Amino acid sequence: MARSVLCVDTEERIDEVAAAVEADESLTARTATTVEEARETLDAEPIVCVVTAYELPDGTGLEIVGAIRDIAPQTPCVLFTDVPPAEIDTASFEESIVEYLNRDLPDAHDRLAFVANDVIDYSAQASFIRPDDEDERLETLAQYDVEDLPIEDSFERLTDLIASHFDAAVAFIGLIEEEEENFLACHGGDLDTLTRENTICTHSMLQEDVMVVEDIMQDARFAENEQLQNLGIRSYAGANMTASNGQVIGQVCLLDHVPRSYDAEEQAELEDFADTAMEILELRQTVRDAERTEVAQ
């Protein structure tokens, strides 16, 4: 399926930009010539990447970046312009990241489609750390048919036990997928999914040991995270669910609405619970695989 790239530029230049994008057959250009038109298109259509000029009739390319942040925050953006970075007013957009491609460079138009594909393929503007072996990790995760396995009741019982054991407000089991965390069971909260940039598990999964954040308001990685604040989360402890090949596919976590610490014994116990959750998942998958083999024979 062709990828829709929204190209935003002036009437005089828009055809040239769209042609440069469509030089790659996998990309389809949608066009807009104003900030307003771009905003409407973002609202109405599934756009996988935006390529925008800086100077537009009713505003700037960074206002498009603002619109992306409001409407489709995961969508990458390429600023394709001959305006030097020093002359671009970033005052209201200090923490928005865009790809800057100088259209005056000799190979700029040739590179545009390559860059657009690259930022799409690699989620290159992701605001979370991605392990270098992420592809292998996702392949491992894909081996588990979590949607089909009868694990929900088991995991619900387990999170009830975990919350009770630690006297924690919330206990959950979540799998870390490519773009979001999928919560399989949760005691004390109504969690379904969260984008990875908004979860503490995104960081916790990279640690070998249990990760404890005693007070998220005192940690710059999480203090500005509105999603966590809206959920009333103040403290966190997470342990890895590690597959037999060593890849971390999920987390077993505790949340509380007050600052809180966990001693070494408690952290070891949380690891035990994470290992138990992993064993349940492995066993259910093994049974499912055996059943399928039997049917096939």
Place this chain on the structure above:
Amino acid sequence: MSSLSADGFDVPDGIGPLASGTSVLLTGDDADALESVFARVVAPADGERSVVLTTEHRGRAVQRTLNGERRGAGDRAAVMAAEGAASGDDITAIDDLADLTGLGMAFSSLVAEAQQETERFRTGIYLCSTVASEIDDTRSLYRFLNSNFLTELRRGNGIGVCAIDTSADIGADVESTVTGLKTSFKTHIDVDATDRRNAELAVDGPDGERTLDVAL
């Protein structure tokens, strides 16, 4: 000394050669030792260009340091400096370290310009921990590293080094942050200054773990 080892990037004292695409996370709690090792990795050889973002020094001082590591390296480097004023084509001033949007665009632009001259490039950020301490939300730093630092290394023929002073207050648990960042970089070098003139480097990369003793 050969400027190129096979197709890798030469780095002295046994640190290199480093393969194209190598990202190095450089950590340590002694800023002087960190700076010395940083300069060895980022100093461009003949036929290469470097782009250095420095939060601590003036652009000319960085160029002199690079010249000390490799003859003429400073003249082959473009420096974005948070200290001092812009000068000529190769030294630009950073007005606001917290403006990662502007910083990222300027950085990418300089890397693209460097590649117009020669396809081989080196990039460096000294000190990333200072950038982290200047911003409110660490997620924007990760976005900057993903979008403007690691991406350039994936796409082009270059290496990059990002230095973190682990004694700095970055508003978050440094150890945990470094543990996370390590997973995104291909090589981690931890610098332990054993005295004022020597350091032990713990190198963890694609070829496994090793230690190196280097003079500072």
